[in-house]
Amino acid sequence: MRNARQGRQTRVTISDVGAAAGVSASTVSRVLNGTAKVDPSLAARVHDAVTQLGYRPNAAAQGLARGEWGTIGVLVPNLANPYFPDVLKAVSSVARSHGRRVMVMETDEDPSIEHDLVEDLMRSCDGVLLCSSRMERADLVVLTARDHPLVLLDRIVPGLAAPAVSADFFGGMMLICGHLAQLGHRRVAYLSGPEVSWANSERIRALEAAKAFGISVTILPCGSTSRHGYKAAAEVAGTGATALTTYNDLVALGAVTRLRELGVRVPEELSVVGFDDIALDHVAHTSLTTVSVPRGQLGRQAAETLESLMAGKHDGEPVYLSMELHVRDSTAPPRVTREVTR
Amino acid sequence: MRNARQGRQTRVTISDVGAAAGVSASTVSRVLNGTAKVDPSLAARVHDAVTQLGYRPNAAAQGLARGEWGTIGVLVPNLANPYFPDVLKAVSSVARSHGRRVMVMETDEDPSIEHDLVEDLMRSCDGVLLCSSRMERADLVVLTARDHPLVLLDRIVPGLAAPAVSADFFGGMMLICGHLAQLGHRRVAYLSGPEVSWANSERIRALEAAKAFGISVTILPCGSTSRHGYKAAAEVAGTGATALTTYNDLVALGAVTRLRELGVRVPEELSVVGFDDIALDHVAHTSLTTVSVPRGQLGRQAAETLESLMAGKHDGEPVYLSMELHVRDSTAPPRVTREVTR
DNA sequence: CTGTTAGCGCGTTCAC
DNA sequence: GTGAACGCGCTAACAG
Numbered sequence: 001m002r003n004a005r006q007g008r009q010t011r012v013t014i015s016d017v018g019a020a021a022g023v024s025a026s027t028v029s030r031v032l033n034g035t036a037k038v039d040p041s042l043a044a045r046v047h048d049a050v051t052q053l054g055y056r057p058n059a060a061a062q063g064l065a066r067g068e069w070g071t072i073g074v075l076v077p078n079l080a081n082p083y084f085p086d087v088l089k090a091v092s093s094v095a096r097s098h099g100r101r102v103m104v105m106e107t108d109e110d111p112s113i114e115h116d117l118v119e120d121l122m123r124s125c126d127g128v129l130l131c132s133s134r135m136e137r138a139d140l141v142v143l144t145a146r147d148h149p150l151v152l153l154d155r156i157v158p159g160l161a162a163p164a165v166s167a168d169f170f171g172g173m174m175l176i177c178g179h180l181a182q183l184g185h186r187r188v189a190y191l192s193g194p195e196v197s198w199a200n201s202e203r204i205r206a207l208e209a210a211k212a213f214g215i216s217v218t219i220l221p222c223g224s225t226s227r228h229g230y231k232a233a234a235e236v237a238g239t240g241a242t243a244l245t246t247y248n249d250l251v252a253l254g255a256v257t258r259l260r261e262l263g264v265r266v267p268e269e270l271s272v273v274g275f276d277d278i279a280l281d282h283v284a285h286t287s288l289t290t291v292s293v294p295r296g297q298l299g300r301q302a303a304e305t306l307e308s309l310m311a312g313k314h315d316g317e318p319v320y321l322s323m324e325l326h327v328r329d330s331t332a333p334p335r336v337t338r339e340v341t342r
Numbered sequence: 343m344r345n346a347r348q349g350r351q352t353r354v355t356i357s358d359v360g361a362a363a364g365v366s367a368s369t370v371s372r373v374l375n376g377t378a379k380v381d382p383s384l385a386a387r388v389h390d391a392v393t394q395l396g397y398r399p400n401a402a403a404q405g406l407a408r409g410e411w412g413t414i415g416v417l418v419p420n421l422a423n424p425y426f427p428d429v430l431k432a433v434s435s436v437a438r439s440h441g442r443r444v445m446v447m448e449t450d451e452d453p454s455i456e457h458d459l460v461e462d463l464m465r466s467c468d469g470v471l472l473c474s475s476r477m478e479r480a481d482l483v484v485l486t487a488r489d490h491p492l493v494l495l496d497r498i499v500p501g502l503a504a505p506a507v508s509a510d511f512f513g514g515m516m517l518i519c520g521h522l523a524q525l526g527h528r529r530v531a532y533l534s535g536p537e538v539s540w541a542n543s544e545r546i547r548a549l550e551a552a553k554a555f556g557i558s559v560t561i562l563p564c565g566s567t568s569r570h571g572y573k574a575a576a577e578v579a580g581t582g583a584t585a586l587t588t589y590n591d592l593v594a595l596g597a598v599t600r601l602r603e604l605g606v607r608v609p610e611e612l613s614v615v616g617f618d619d620i621a622l623d624h625v626a627h628t629s630l631t632t633v634s635v636p637r638g639q640l641g642r643q644a645a646e647t648l649e650s651l652m653a654g655k656h657d658g659e660p661v662y663l664s665m666e667l668h669v670r671d672s673t674a675p676p677r678v679t680r681e682v683t684r
Numbered sequence: 685c686t687g688t689t690a691g692c693g694c695g696t697t698c699a700c
Numbered sequence: 701g702t703g704a705a706c707g708c709g710c711t712a713a714c715a716g
Contacts, residue, residue, distance in 0.1 A: 013709055024687045029711060037685065054488055059466035060405035061709035064692045069402065071466075079430055079446075085422035089450060101462055103445035104421075108431060120443055124401035124413075146396055230624040250625065257624035282572040282599035283592065285627035355693055366703045371695060381701065403693035406708045 012053045020049035032057065072102050072306060073121030073128040075114070079106045081224070081250070082278045083295065084131065087153070090299030091129060098307050100126065107134070109224070111196055115139055122148045127306045129153055134196040149309040153302045155198045156318045163315040165302040167293035169199050172323030173206030175291055176245055176273050179325055181213055183333045185243040185271065188215055189236050191222035191229060191255060193247030200247055203275070207245070222251055229254025234262060242270065242334035249274035249290055256286050256330065267332035277326060287329040293321055354395045362391040374399065414444050414648060415463030415470040417456070421448045423566070423592070424620045425637065426473065429495070432641030433471060440649050442468065449476070451566070453538055457481055464490045469648045471495055476538040491651040495644045497540045498660045505657040507644040509635035511541050514665030515548030517633055518587055518615050521667055523555050525675045527585040527613065530557055531578050533564035533571060533597060535589030542589055545617070549587070564593055571596030576604060584612065584676035591616035591632055598628050598672065609674035619668060631673040633665040 018025040023042055030036045031046040038046075049055070063069045072095050076084045088104060095102045105121065107114045111134040121128040127149035133140065137157055144150055144162040152164035180188060190207055193200035207217045218239040222232040229251035236244055236255070246252040252274035256266050266272050266286065277292030298321055305315050360367040365384055372378045373388040380388075391397070405411045414437050418426045430446060437444045447463065449456045453476040463470040469491035475482065479499055486492055486504040494506040522530060532549055535542035549559045560581040564574040571593035578586055578597070588594040594616035598608050608614050608628065619634030640663055647657050 011709090014711095015709080025710075026688080026712085027686060030686085033711080035711080039685065042686085056461060056465050056488075058406070058709050059462075060402040060411065061692090062711080063402035064400070064406055064694090065709075065711040067692070073445075078427075079421065080424065080427035082422065082424075085420075088421055088448070092448070092450075101447065101459075103415075103447065105443065105445065106430070106434070108434075117443075119398060120401075123398050226622075226624045254624040280568070280622075280625065282568045282596040283622065283626055285625070353693090356695095357693085367694080368696080368703060369701090372702090375695080377695080379701065384702090400693050403708090404695080406710090407693075407695040409708070 011058075012055045014055070014057065017046065017049045017053060017055045020053060021045040069124060069126050070100050071125045072100050072303070072310075073125035074102055074104045074131065075117055075121060075128065075133075076104065076106050076131045077109050077134060078224070079104075081248075082280070083248075083276055086279070086295035087131065087299035087302075090296040091303040094300055094303035094307065109134070109194065111135060115143070118143055118150075122146065122150070127151075127310045129302055129306055130155070132197065132199060134194065136196075149306060151302055151306045151309060151315075153298065156320075157198075163305045163309060164318040165298060165305055166318065166320055167199075167298060168320040168322045169202035170206045170209075171320070172275065172291040172293075172325075173203045173245070174209065175323060175325040176275075176289075177206065177210035177213070177215060179289070179327060179331065180243045180245075180271065180273070181210070181215055183243075183271065183331060185334050186215060187218075187239070187241045188243045188245055189218045189220055189239045189241035191232050191236075191244065191246045191251050192219050193222065193224050193251070195221075197224075197247075203245075203247065222247060224248060224251065226250040226254030226257075230258045233258035236270070237262070237264070243331070244270055244272045246272070246274055248276045249278040249280070249284075249288055252288055252290070252330070253280075253284055253286060256288075267330050269335055271331040271334070273331055289326065289328045289331040291323040291325050293323050297321060353400075354397045356397070356399065359388065359391045359395060359397045362395060363387040411466060411468050412442050413467045414442050414645070414652075415467035416444055416446045416473065417459055417463060417470065417475075418446065418448050418473045419451050419476060420566070421446075423590075424622070425590075425618055428621070428637035429473065429641035429644075432638040433645040436642055436645035436649065451476070451536065453477060457485070460485055460492075464488065464492070469493075469652045471644055471648055472497070474539065474541060476536065478538075491648060493644055493648045493651060493657075495640065498662075499540075505647045505651060506660040507640060507647055508660065508662055509541075509640060510662040510664050511544035512548045512551075513662070514617065514633040514635075514667075515545045515587070516551065517665060517667040518617075518631075519548065519552035519555070519557060521631070521669060521673065522585045522587075522613065522615070523552070523557055525585075525613065525673060527676050528557060529560075529581070529583045530585045530587055531560045531562060531581045531583035533574050533578075533586065533588045533593050534561050535564065535566050535593070537563075539566075539589075545587075545589065564589060566590060566593065568592040568596030568599075572600045575600035578612070579604070579606070585673070586612055586614045588614070588616055590618045591620040591622070591626075591630055594630055594632070594672070595622075595626055595628060598630075609672050611677055613673040613676070615673055629671040631668065631670045633667050635663055635665050639663060 014028050015025045018028045031043045092102050131153040133155045150162045154166045156164045222228045233255035274288040274290035277290045357367045360370045373385045434444050473495040475497045486502050492504045496508045498506045564570045575597035616630040616632035619632045
């Protein structure tokens with residue numbers, strides 16, 4: 001058997017088209033790719049043959065011959081997080097304008113398969129965009145050492161051979177802390193995201209930094225979904241916190257739900273603030289105070305960095321996109337300012 | 343220049359590995375694929391060389407030689423719709439168990455690019471899963487006529503050369519109508535989804551059928567997002583409806599938000615029912631009466647159908663997965679049963 | 685302008 | 701067991 005082609009998949013090749021049109025394969029190629037000028041009448045015959053036979057170029061063969069796939073790969077932890085679609089749309093748009101398509105894969109929050117998936121992507125894409133990578137630094141070093149275009153999104157690792165574009169999570173959390181401090185909050189709890197998440201550690205770093213302003217912080221392990229937030233919320237009471245910060249909006253919303261069930265009024269008894277500003281227009285039960293990144297810009301800039309990388313330009317410093325504070329209805333001054341009553 | 347390879351991308355090939363290990367390329371291939379027995383000591387040397395050189399097989403070359411890509415492609419209208427991640431996870435899982443990876447693309451609800459994307463996918467995947475296609479029947483016929491494995495998900499078109507797996511939207515809407523009728527509702531409004539959506543027309547078909555049970559229906563153009571629902575909700579008042587049905591949960595939630603702003607109490611003054619049972623655990627402001635599909639099963643079954651199709655088996659009849667009614671807090675008997683008072 | 689030739693990197697027969 | 705030769709489908713350099 002010459003090939004593992006199953007069934008009677010009578011695949012039509014470029015030479016079939018050539019034969020049908022009475023020209024050589026190269027001429028067909030030229031017509032289809034506009035690579036060179038071709039006699040109009042021949043071109044017409046080629047086009048006819050193409051439609052007659054239903055010919056479609058084989059992507060693998062093209063990729064092999066050109067040394068390019070015309071594709072960029074994007075790896076995200078979790079497609080269920082509303083954060084990514086916005087990013088992806090921007091990425092797609094940039095990619096398309098460069099004549100590339102994008103293929104998306106998700107790790108399902110499982111760091112153990114992330115490495116393999118990146119390698120897969122590298123083997124079949126011109127460049128890869130790695131979003132919110134949960135990989136260990138060492139693995140990342142190995143991966144970025146291969147000279148294959150790769151850019152990190154929402155993960156900054158110093159001294160890496162790959163460009164990075166990220167929201168400024170540290171700055172975002174600082175904004176939140178500042179807001180809470182100005183409202184008079186002193187004791188803050190934090191529902192922590194995935195431990196392996198750099199974005200999470202950046203938030204925590206900011207929380208630590210905020211201590212200098214007289215804020216004390218209790219960190220509670222939680223997760224990244226509304227369900228996690230719902231489950232973890234009960235433990236906030238024990239911390240004595242008057243304000244609750246969270247890994248993201250989903251967690252915050254889940255927490256608020258639970259808090260209400262427990263009879264805790266938000267924001268009167270407890271202020272809650274989200275993170276990311278996920279667009280849940282007219283859907284969420286609470287108008288959350290939160291911080292936002294321009295997700296479109298994030299995706300766009302990352303994609304463009306990747307494009308320029310593929311074009312051979314070596315980009316430099318990591319880019320931080322600053323976040324913006326949105327004060328809404330889930331934060332208020334603490335009910336009793338213990339510092340004052342004492 | 344022999345190739346469009348940019349920069350000094352010193353790509354390492356299988357022969358490089360062979361040279362380094364002092365064997366032929368074929369031996370390397372055999373070792374890596376376990377295709378035939380190889381002397382253990384040689385195999386060891388090969389493995390060493392592979393890691394030393396950081397060799398990774400070129401996916402295009404493999405695909406070309408094997409006549410297989412090891413990939414299935416999935417096309418969805420909109421990644422932002424929480425409906426799809428669940429489906430995708432199931433699909434990925436099935437694909438992975440068959441040694442295939444999945445690449446996802448989205449049309450962004452733009453039917454005009456859908457056709458091209460499917461063709462792209464067909465050119466670079468062993469099979470494609472087309473979700474909620476918005477394409478016209480004629481285009482679909484053309485596409486499925488090519489003998490390339492393709493299965494439709496959530497779109498049934500009679501007489502098509504491709505298998506299909508879909509939620510039973512008609513049945514789902516009938517369940518809703520039955521529920522509303524039993525509560526005493528007679529006048530129902532429907533916030534319609536995208537016009538080009540088959541899923542939408544199935545819902546409408548059910549609504550029409552429900553007329554036989556004495557239900558009158560007003561159809562209002564709307565859309566598929568919460569924003570659409572929010573915008574369209576104001577027009578419901580003018581219809582005299584006591585119950586509002588919707589294209590999906592997102593629309594319903596958006597509508598409820600608007601209705602509340604307008605001072606319409608749900609469900610006391612107006613019952614609202616969703617569709618899909620999107621998991622917005624602890625996030626949504628309203629506990630919506632809705633219908634659900636087992637999205638995991640949907641994805642799983644579609645993926646398995648695709649696999650068997652790729653294996654050469656020709657699957658038969660379209661499969662309808664039945665939906666389930668979830669009565670929650672957004673429906674109630676109509677405030678005034680006009681039939682009675684009259 | 686067009687046909688012919690030579691790879692792209694890999695899997696796989698075929699001889700040894 | 702192993703290497704050499706061939707072909708997968710296509711593009712690009714080379715002649716004409």
